[in-house]
Amino acid sequence: MANVPAIEIRDLHKQFGSLKVLKGISLTACQGDIVAIIGGSGSGKSTLLRCINLLERPTSGEIAIQGEPYRMKDARHGGLEIADRRQVQRIRAHLGMVFQNFNLWPHRTVLENVIEVPIHVLGMKRDEAIHRAEELLNRVGLGSKKDIYPAVMSGGQQQRAAIARVLAVDPLAMLFDEPTSALDPELVGEVLSVIRDLAAEHRTMLLVTHEMAFARDVATHVVFLREGIIEEQGPPDQIFGDPRSPHLKQFISSVA
Amino acid sequence: MSDPQTLASLTRPSRTPMLTKLPGLLEPHRIILLLIFIVGLVAAIQLMDWSWLPRYLPKLWEGLQMTLIMLVSSVVVGFLIALPLGLAQVKGAWPLRWLATGFCTVIRGTPLLLQLWLFYFGLGALFGQFPEIRDSWAWDYLRQAWPYGFIALTVSFAAYQGEVMRGAFAGVPHGELEAAKAFGMSRRKVFSRVWFPRAVHRALPTLTGEIILQLKSTPLVATITVMDLYAVITQVRQTTYLTYEPLLFLVAVYLCLSGVLIVGLRWLENRVPQH
């Protein structure tokens, strides 16, 4: 079990119409790995992340979660399509995604947001779900906010609630897509510190971010994406301390 | 995002706002308006002829019931029809979308009075030509006027609300649906847990206005002999030869109904803050 990779991506291609966004990505994340994905805007970071839970359908390639490859079939007009919707839904429920814009459900209170998936997707008992959710909200510092609605919270609070919502499914792996990019600068720290705590627990995560110092700090592995290919990857000290590719050098100096 | 003051008032429904609003009622201009209202009321009671009122109370009560039945049934059934109408326009295959859009456009583009008469005189006469219908249990209802009033009001409400629901379904931010999908919800769950409640939530503010408009449309059924409150008042006027008193009474009742509806629906709306 321990040596089955949590996420394994092989030769992933994705194109939108004639626009080739991912051009052969292979990437493995083992349990406890914290993979930071960096790269310029439009390099395909979000698309890569969204292919992992099939929010985007790959054009070709294979993705396996915990050793179980998604069952796909050839689509009529090229590319792949989902062959087994149930399987995809089952796997998705264990891949928590944190979005740039939080995407909490505004018609539900914070607590209701957190218990929603455990109850209605995983079939957990309501009492148990509430009990766990309250614990998780305390953990992310929102214990006192559980009965308010997302619309009246700050961005930082909303993102922390979104992280609690993901933790509530006890995810195999967490997918973060620029979790702090939509936040006011003074709110970035509180979200990063929650993610740092999770990293310290060795939770598996893929983290797309522009926070280079943070990536260097928490990641076990860094991937530099450029124009749909992995141009360079390695341990953070090597990527940030001794970048080989001129593009990576340039990218690091431009965001630093 | 928002300041701490609104934050406090926007949490789960609390009963305090009603209390804090009370002093607001006692502002000078409010007091003056209140006085004018009381003077008017006293003058109306003293100077006008209300002797007919006790005699007609039972009939007025029946009329009010009919008005409320027409309002509530057409709003509830119309809303239920509006949901698929709105959904079909946003997500339906083209024949469905086309049908739904056509229905809403035609109904909203023609006078309710005309629809009412077409249903009553047209459909009513049509039904009467089929012995199968005439001999069936349904005829007991179909030869009365109120089913046609109900149908016309329902169809009208469905068309207006269908248009509102179209916008409400289309306007739910994509990211909220995507989050539901990303957590493994089936399409049906995404709909029942997020898309649908969010659309209704977004439609609520306009729903209040539509229901008030609907209330004000109900007197039209009096033109096809349904005995609603307005029809009863018309009868009162014809038998008592009084003009203003019955009409003033009508104004008061409709105002009260509107007021209750507005307060109730606002409360419902404010339970969940919008962005």
Ligand SMILES: Nc1ncnc2c1ncn2[C@@H]1O[C@H](COP(=O)(O)OP(=O)(O)O)[C@@H](O)[C@H]1O
């Ligand atoms: N749904 C889509 N349809 C068409 N093009 C898209 C879509 N999503 C992303 N793209 C394009 O794919 C490229 C990569 O996008 P994205 O993965 O969002 O980049 P990043 O997250 O690295 O900024 C961009 O050129 C973007 O315009």
Ligand SMILES: [Mg+2]
């Ligand atoms: Mg992106």
